[in-house]
Amino acid sequence: MLTLTSLGGAGTVTGSKHLLSHGDTHLLIDCGLFQGLKNLRELNWERLTIDPRDIDAVVLTHAHLDHSGYLPKLVHDGLSGKIYATPATRDVAELILRDSAHLQEKDADFANRHGFSRHAPARPLYGVREAERAIAAFAPVRLHHSVAIPGGATLLLRRAGHILGAATAQIDIGGQRIVFSGDLGRYNDAVMHDPEPVPQADYVVIESTYGNRSHDVADPVEALGRVIECTVQRGGTVVIPAFAVGRAQSLIHHL
Ligand SMILES: [Zn+2]
Numbered sequence: 031m032l033t034l035t036s037l038g039g040a041g042t043v044t045g046s047k048h049l050l051s052h053g054d055t056h057l058l059i060d061c062g063l064f065q066g067l068k069n070l071r072e073l074n075w076e077r078l079t080i081d082p083r084d085i086d087a088v089v090l091t092h093a094h095l096d097h098s099g100y101l102p103k104l105v106h107d108g109l110s111g112k113i114y115a116t117p118a119t120r121d122v123a124e125l126i127l128r129d130s131a132h133l134q135e136k137d138a139d140f141a142n143r144h145g146f147s148r149h150a151p152a153r154p155l156y157g158v159r160e161a162e163r164a165i166a167a168f169a170p171v172r173l174h175h176s177v178a179i180p181g182g183a184t185l186l187l188r189r190a191g192h193i194l195g196a197a198t199a200q201i202d203i204g205g206q207r208i209v210f211s212g213d214l215g216r217y218n219d220a221v222m223h224d225p226e227p228v229p230q231a232d233y234v235v236i237e238s239t240y241g242n243r244s245h246d247v248a249d250p251v252e253a254l255g256r257v258i259e260c261t262v263q264r265g266g267t268v269v270i271p272a273f274a275v276g277r278a279q280s281l282i283h284h285l
Pocket residue numbers: 092094097192213
């Protein structure tokens with residue numbers, strides 16, 4: 031029998047971890063950190079309901095921290111199976127996990143030096159060493175290539191249109207097909223491919239973060255242009271993150 035248990039990412043947005051079990055086979059789809067307020071972050075310190083040594087493999091839909099950030103802890107606690115993801119997700123996860131480990135080490139160090147931690151000494155959830163071990167456990171899977179994973183299962187990844195490398199994960203196991211959407215992007219995005227359709231599935235586990243909202247039909251480029259124009263006219267300042275500067279410059283050019 032196939033069972034699905036959400037260990038995170040259900041009832042709250044972060045900490046995505048979905049355990050798909052069939053007989054003795056346990057596959058974990060995504061392995062995210064809980065983020066946000068302290069009561070959510072504290073969930074990262076709770077023991078999982080499954081021993082990481084009993085997880086045969088992890089399938090990672092994309093590298094965002096709320097989907098990947100618990101991997102170093104899982105590896106430290108005994109995961110010996112592989113982490114399947116697209117090559118681009120592996121590369122982005124390498125940056126994100128190293129950064130996450132580095133920040134946690136610095137935070138713990140800062141708390142210890144200033145003595146404001148309830149724990150003595152304060153320690154990080156994981157450090158750079160654990161992040162390196164998690165990175166070494168990745169097994170890159172190309173999009174549209176069906177691969178065998180533990181438990182006689184097969185995995186097929188398709189574009190999810192979310193961030194670089196993001197994929198939907200189609201898993202065939204025990205005669206059933208179950209698809210995990212991960213986070214999905216929009217159609218007609220300026221820099222991302224459209225999410226690819228999934229022709230058939232017995233079950234679909236789908237992201238629903240914005241499921242109760244409709245996207246504005248206005249062109250976001252024009253809407254942003256109006257904001258910039260209006261702000262410039264009244265002598266205001268527009269703060270643009272570094273990654274969006276190119277886009278904004280071409281916009282201003284058109285004004
Ligand atoms: Zn995401």
